[in-house]
Amino acid sequence: MQNSQSSSKRFLDIIVELQSLIKEQRIQYGDKLPSERHLAEKLQVSRTAVREALRSMELLGLIETKRGEGTFLSDFKKHQLVEVLSTFIMQQARSVQDVVETRMIHERAAITAVTEQPELLLLPVWKGMKSKLTEEDAVFLREDMVRETIIATENRLSLKIWFLLKQYSGVSFDVAITEKEEIAIVSELLDEMMKGNTKQALACYEQWMNRVEGERREIE
Amino acid sequence: MQNSQSSSKRFLDIIVELQSLIKEQRIQYGDKLPSERHLAEKLQVSRTAVREALRSMELLGLIETKRGEGTFLSDFKKHQLVEVLSTFIMQQARSVQDVVETRMIHERAAITAVTEQPELLLLPVWKGMKSKLTEEDAVFLREDMVRETIIATENRLSLKIWFLLKQYSGVSFDVAITEKEEIAIVSELLDEMMKGNTKQALACYEQWMNRVEGERREIE
DNA sequence: GTAACAAGGTGGTCTGACCACTTTGTTGAA
């Protein structure tokens, strides 16, 4: 029942080594990675093992491969793995609930942090927000409003976790709320945040989420 | 050879076919999957291709493999996905400060959740907690008190993330607080939680963290 | 009856080969 830490999986080791390599060589998003054959030689393993590791990372959306060209470090916004994953994982209702709830934990924390720190309210990002809310389409709301809030907290780790969770939880959009209603709620949320009213801001958020996430159905 | 014109990745196709197979044959969590060789024959692909698909799924925590035994459908509880991603995330996280702050986000959320849900306060775990606080050694405090709180929320994903963050935020303990002081603070925290005073409980928590995490240094 | 051994099944790894595709360099004709 133990973890067999002694004989850890080879392809996991390779992934770890790849991470080190990416860090050492300062490979940025979009940059090309060494070829499979070069990696195999460098890491002293077979190309088969390298490929198993790369395929895993590809499914996670960490890398992209182009036949005839090479392997590239992916922009972490392109996680198409969600489809594959959701059909598996989301079978368990509790899992969906956990993901959504955890995402909301980060969102509430960000709202609280921003609201309670006056200096964060002075950021330029908030200036155009109110007008955008009414001008642009509603997709902006779910996408950017919360994200900008988390960005404002300057906690990049929280941002990344949130982004991942959003990938898992934010696919379905048969929400029982009109665009107009949503804009009204979010505007109010923004107002309360600007005024530094943590309690009211969080109340707005809960109201918003109740409308958006309230009727989330389970995936079969 | 036949599907080579298809632009979609072979190993993704295999994963999809595996999903169908799992659904058709009603394979449950913990059940054994067909062997790699059988799958290769059944799906008319090479064992290499099957393995690349299986390794990907393993990294996602969807399956588990045991050498000499076989491949088993995994329980979602084992969010290995999170672990792997976290190692990536950590490379980019600016400092340990992000980790600590994110961990505290989850801890505050758990305290709030438990305090605001009276039914969670009736759990047996809280009964012996108070006495343990004074009887056992102080290591218990940091280890178990918060953990039990998060467990009480029944959000396993949050628990998993927290556990990871705890590992990353290190076990450094040059804390400027005596055991006696810490016991007093945590006892108060526990009391306020039991009384359902969210605000006071969180205040205790902040006080606690200020003492424990206040002088944390950054890594490297 | 039981301990020791043997055989088969399974995942883990490696080698070498070929294919499909892209880029790059070279050639050769206009």
Next chain:
DNA sequence: TTCAACAAAGTGGTCAGACCACCTTGTTAC
């Protein structure tokens, strides 16, 4: 000189077959 056509090299994609290490199970021998 220009540039289109071709050739070569590099890369990911796939495959077959071979061992190895480990586990289970059945058989043997005591």
